[in-house]
Amino acid sequence: MILLAMPCLQEPQPTPDAGALLDQARDLRAQKKWAEAVTVYSRMLGIWKDHQMALFERAQTLSWMKRFEEAIRDFQRHREVYPERAADSEPALAKVTAWAKRFQEAVGILAPYVARGDRSATLDTATFLSWDGQLAKSLALSEAWLKAHPGDRDFLVLRGRVLGWKGEHARARSAYQEVLAKAPGDREAMLGLAQLDLWAGDPEGAAGRVAALPSEEAKGAEAQLMLSQIDQRLGRLRQSRARALAQGINPEVQEDVQSRLRDLAEAQGPWVELSQTRTDSNEGLRTENRHLEATLPFFDGSVRLGGTFNHLEQGGQPERRPQEWTLGLLHPLGPRLSASAQVGRVDDVGGSAASAHALSLGYRLAPGLNLSLYQAYQPNLATPRATEFRTATRTWGLGGSWVFNHTLDHLNLSVERAFLSAGAAKTGLQAAGGHRFPFEHGEWRAGLAARLFDQDQSLNLGFFNPQRYRYYGATAGVSLRREERWECTLDAWGGSQAVNQAASQFSWGYTLAGTWSFPRTPLSLFAAWSQSVAGLPVAATDDPSSYRDHTLRLGLRLRGNRWMW
CATH class of the missing domain: 2.40.160.10 (Porin)
Structure with a gap:
């Protein structure tokens, strides 16, 4: 007689608490542990398909991680599943789309809101246009808003920034001064004026504006990157580089940090350049120069090494091929x-x-x-x-x-x-x-x-x-x-x-x-x-x-x- 074993009885697994998982993900986000937070949100979405808050907040978190295409897909899915929440998902979708440098698409998403006179959408659209280099359109949108809403601080700051990029520095200063007249010590206005001071060749004036900020604001990423620019202009290139690198862990300013490091590399190195120049004249003279140059950082200055291979020829005269080697030092x-x-x-x-x-x-x-x-x-x-x-x-x-x-x-x-x-x-x-x-x-x-x-x-x-x-x-x-x-x-x-x-x-x-x-x-x-x-x-x-x-x-x-x- 064959006896069949009874199957083991397993206790059913308890259903996870959605609220507890959501709190866990939000705690991780607050600690800037974004990858771990995304894992928790993804677990929630595996259990509760298209969970409203999990889908929206995962999209936000992915955007902070610069994973823009994934964030865009989540925001688009949220808009599709919850059309009644489009007023939340579409502005967020537009912002991430702009961060992905798809500016015209972002502007199109916000167009209906701008047509209705929505302030936030108008400000974002003017900002996206400025990022896309459409400075005239951005400025026109800001000035139209300011005509109806004089003294709007955010639009004045954006107007000053765009005017500065356009090279209209006098008008940019006026916009920032208008902000400071109502809010003395405004951080963005002070930093905007500091940038104008730098462009005008006055790093001491720029440093004074940053020094006038409250200590906590002076420690912020934007202020530190401004100080990095000031350090460079004052000949403190090692300190300038250190300030920029210290902000590299902040995902909100990573592109600005990379831009700063590029500027420092152009000024101090390291870089290698290879070029060839050829001149022909109706005198029958031809000169060719092949030039190789390298620049390396040296304390707050740079060392340059170069070699030039010349070829000189003119009808009826012997060719000459002199080679020139150089070593140089530039230092504040x-x-x-x-x-x-x-x-x-x-x-x-x-x-x-x-x-x-x-x-x-x-x-x-x-x-x-x-x-x-x-x-x-x-x-x-x-x-x-x-x-x-x-x-x-x-x-x-x-x-x-x-x-x-x-x-x-x-x-x-x-x-x-x-x-x-x-x-x-x-x-x-x-x-x-x-x-x-x-x-x-x-x-x-x-x-x-x-x-x-x-x-x-x-x-x-x-x-x-x-x-x-x-x-x-x-x-x-x-x-x-x-x-x-x-x-x-x-x-x-x-x-x-x-x-x-x-x-x-x-x-x-x-x-x-x-x-x-x-x-x-x-x-x-x-x-x-x-x-x-x-x-x-x-x-x-x-x-x-x-x-x-x-x-x-x-x-x-x-x-x-x-x-x-």
Whole structure:
């Protein structure tokens, strides 16, 4: 007889308490343990399909973790299952969609709410438009709201921010001051003014505004990133980097932190740049330069190493291929003073090696006003014949630049005294001034320029070397840019020039240049094309009226993270 065993009786598992799980997930969120919170929400949704609060809060948490596509799917599901709660889910969906850089889609989600005059939706839409670079539309929406609701603090702050991005710094200051008139010490208004101070070349003024914030607000992420910018402008680059890195764990400002670190890498390194430049003239001269340069952080400054491989050829003359190697150091000497030094060696100047060097001191005299004193010694490598003569030029110079009128105007002036090793001395002066006309995505530029020099005697040294030169002209340009992705510029110049005692003639030229940075990568590409008509010749000639040349430059730059990788 076969006896069948009785099956074991199992006690039914108790159904989890939805309220307890929800409280657990919220506690984890409060501790910023977002991955653990998402696990709890997902467990709830596995038991109670489309649980209203679990679905909504998981979407929120995923968005804070930068998992935008998953968050968007959850918010869309919430809107589909609970259409009566669309007033909650759609604004949240729009915000995450904008964070995913799908700005037009986000604006479309909020359009019905904006049409009904909803304040929050209008503010978010104006913000999303500004993020998308549609500054004029963002500003128009903010100003329309302020016309009906004067003194709305959030719209005034946004208006100031957008005006600052547009380059209208005077109007931006007025918007922030209007906020401070009603709420002295307002954090966002103070930080907005600090940013304007930095752009105007006044880091001390910016630091004073941050110092005026309450201590707790000064410890916030936005204030710390502002202090990082201030530290950089005051020559404290290690402290600037440390402040930025300390905020890297805060997911709310991760993009701002990465932008800060990119700025520091551009200023201090590490980066490697490779470029090639080729110039052809109607004199039959062709010059090619392959240039490799690396910059590495060094305390609060940087060390630069470079190599240039030159190829010089001109009809009827032997080719020359001098190679130049340089080592340089740039370092601040305090909040206002900086110094740089560079030494170099050229392996073939007329058959033997020659040295080169450059020294400079920079001083920030006042907001927007900078002075520089420099001295350089450089072999003349302009043409194959110039290298055969083995001459060099020693230059002393004093220069100044002033950016004023809320960064819209600038003046530059420099005076030089140069000594050619062959026995001639030259005194030169350059002056330029101009005005910017900002617009959405770029700016127009217009200005005047002059260049004059006199030499005590003109020597035949294998390159253009007149005894007297005068140029008076105008400049014009335009720039188009898109966030930190790309920028394209066109600059043109034209004016009257006179060489020695000859009659004056019209000289003109232009440069078209562009840069492209790949999102989320350390790579940037750049290119430039320039052409000159009746400009300064390179080879020896007394009459530049028929001179023509064009130059093409291509290159790439690879940024590192602290040290090269």
